[in-house]
Amino acid sequence: MRKILVIGAGRSASSLIQYLLDKSETEKLHITIGDLSEELAKKKVNNHKNARAIAFDIFNETQRHEEINNANVVISMLPAHLHIQVAKDCITFGKSMVTASYISKEMQELDIQAKEKGVVLMNEIGLDPGIDHMSAMKVIDEIRDKGGKIILFESFCGGLVAPESDTNLWNYKFTWNPRNVVLAGQGGAAKFIQEGTYKYIPYNKLFRRTEFLEVEGYGRFEAYANRDSLKYQNVYGLANALTVYRGTIRRVGFSRAWDILVQLGMTDDSYVMEDSENMSYRDFTNSFLPYHPTDTVEIKLRHIQKIDQDDVIWDKLVELNLFNAHKKVGLKNATPAQILEKILSECWQLQPEDKDMIVMYHKIGYELNHDKRQIDATMVCIGDDQTYTAMAKTVGLPVAIAALKILNNEIKTPGVQLPISKEVYEPILKELEEFGITFKEVNEPYLGYNLLNVKK
Numbered sequence: 001m002r003k004i005l006v007i008g009a010g011r012s013a014s015s016l017i018q019y020l021l022d023k024s025e026t027e028k029l030h031i032t033i034g035d036l037s038e039e040l041a042k043k044k045v046n047n048h049k050n051a052r053a054i055a056f057d058i059f060n061e062t063q064r065h066e067e068i069n070n071a072n073v074v075i076s077m078l079p080a081h082l083h084i085q086v087a088k089d090c091i092t093f094g095k096s097m098v099t100a101s102y103i104s105k106e107m108q109e110l111d112i113q114a115k116e117k118g119v120v121l122m123n124e125i126g127l128d129p130g131i132d133h134m135s136a137m138k139v140i141d142e143i144r145d146k147g148g149k150i151i152l153f154e155s156f157c158g159g160l161v162a163p164e165s166d167t168n169l170w171n172y173k174f175t176w177n178p179r180n181v182v183l184a185g186q187g188g189a190a191k192f193i194q195e196g197t198y199k200y201i202p203y204n205k206l207f208r209r210t211e212f213l214e215v216e217g218y219g220r221f222e223a224y225a226n227r228d229s230l231k232y233q234n235v236y237g238l239a240n241a242l243t244v245y246r247g248t249i250r251r252v253g254f255s256r257a258w259d260i261l262v263q264l265g266m267t268d269d270s271y272v273m274e275d276s277e278n279m280s281y282r283d284f285t286n287s288f289l290p291y292h293p294t295d296t297v298e299i300k301l302r303h304i305q306k307i308d309q310d311d312v313i314w315d316k317l318v319e320l321n322l323f324n325a326h327k328k329v330g331l332k333n334a335t336p337a338q339i340l341e342k343i344l345s346e347c348w349q350l351q352p353e354d355k356d357m358i359v360m361y362h363k364i365g366y367e368l369n370h371d372k373r374q375i376d377a378t379m380v381c382i383g384d385d386q387t388y389t390a391m392a393k394t395v396g397l398p399v400a401i402a403a404l405k406i407l408n409n410e411i412k413t414p415g416v417q418l419p420i421s422k423e424v425y426e427p428i429l430k431e432l433e434e435f436g437i438t439f440k441e442v443n444e445p446y447l448g449y450n451l452l453n454v455k456k
Helices: 011-022 037-043 061-070 080-093 111-117 132-145 178-182 205-209 231-235 253-263 281-286 295-304 310-321 334-345 389-405 422-435
Strands: 002-007 029-035 051-055 071-077 096-098 119-121 149-161 190-194 197-201 209-214 218-223 243-251 355-370 369-383 415-417 438-446
Touching: 002 011, 002 061, 002 190, 002 231, 002 389, 011 029, 011 037, 029 037, 029 061, 029 389, 037 051, 037 149, 061 080, 071 080, 071 389, 080 111, 080 119, 080 205, 080 389, 096 389, 111 119, 111 369, 119 334, 119 389, 132 355, 132 389, 132 422, 149 209, 149 218, 190 218, 197 422, 205 253, 209 355, 218 253, 231 243, 243 253, 243 355, 243 415, 253 295, 253 310, 281 295, 281 334, 369 389, 389 422
Parallel strands: 002 029, 002 071, 029 051, 071 096, 096 119, 119 415, 149 243
Antiparallel strands: 149 355, 190 197, 190 243, 209 218, 218 243, 355 369, 369 438
């Protein structure tokens, strides 16, 4: 039996583990699932005869070395900062590794050692990053193979709630790490290039400059800019493209309402609020507003943010329970962002019967034989349930498929890798289609940057 070690059995690992278990007979696999919680690992294994569940402590060097050395391929679903030690051990023992996380500087520095040992360290092969890389490079390579030149590249992705489970005014529920949603866009200006001009959007302006997208069968969406789109110029070979822009998808109206929370200061994670434990949600909201001897918290907020009483934004803020004088924060030494995350988690939690949805959209403009065209490629994936979510499928399946392709020597280029070569993306995208993860492509005349479709 060939051995695969999966480190981490969290939500995003559900579909990954099930894929490997389903393939274990035909592919002669034995899978070890290691997690800090042995109970969680056992739940994911479900007494399968070709798998075992273990309590796994990444900081236990003896155990880590033993398990990695005993495996043929290692999959790390740990938090991103913990991959590096696993990767170093994989090089030491000559084992390939797969992760869904961005390549860190420390990971990239292992490239030469990995090549010398002949091991593949495959990163960024989940959803975003991952399926976005592979699906975009497929279209880009097809255009280039015909002699075409890329002039525009835009790529958008969002984890949302499925239409049948969309039950609040924000048209949003948490399908991923809530903290990442609250802190989205912070840490520097969003950077991209538009029609040959470099553009920068500071955090305090980010959510008022959105682009609109139409997805057939699912309606209209909006997208705000990701923090750094410029790094993809080199990754995708787009140095000569006039527009390079990547963004995060939400339903129309989300960003305008979210901007109110940003402007108030509720997403700030840089300081601790005094006596936060005993603060009510109303106190929390009032703490960002000026003192007035008679005006209520509601009146002050509407006045400061210039919100009309009949504006749907006001209804969205009320729906979040921000003015509740009885509900206590209950968090000691909390930052505004931590308090907001708690409040939102109560309103935006997926219910047991809810389903999530992933939406991905590429716009790729190109010139071929003096003719300018644009390909719009869209993918929508709906989750099955709370275990096999769309997020778990789109993050976990590419990781699992890549691990098996490496094990079968179908992906063999050594070193620190991204899934941007045909060797990687062609077989993985093809197999993902079997799970309903497919892209619909529309090729039409290129109209240039549609100024009616953007608020930049």
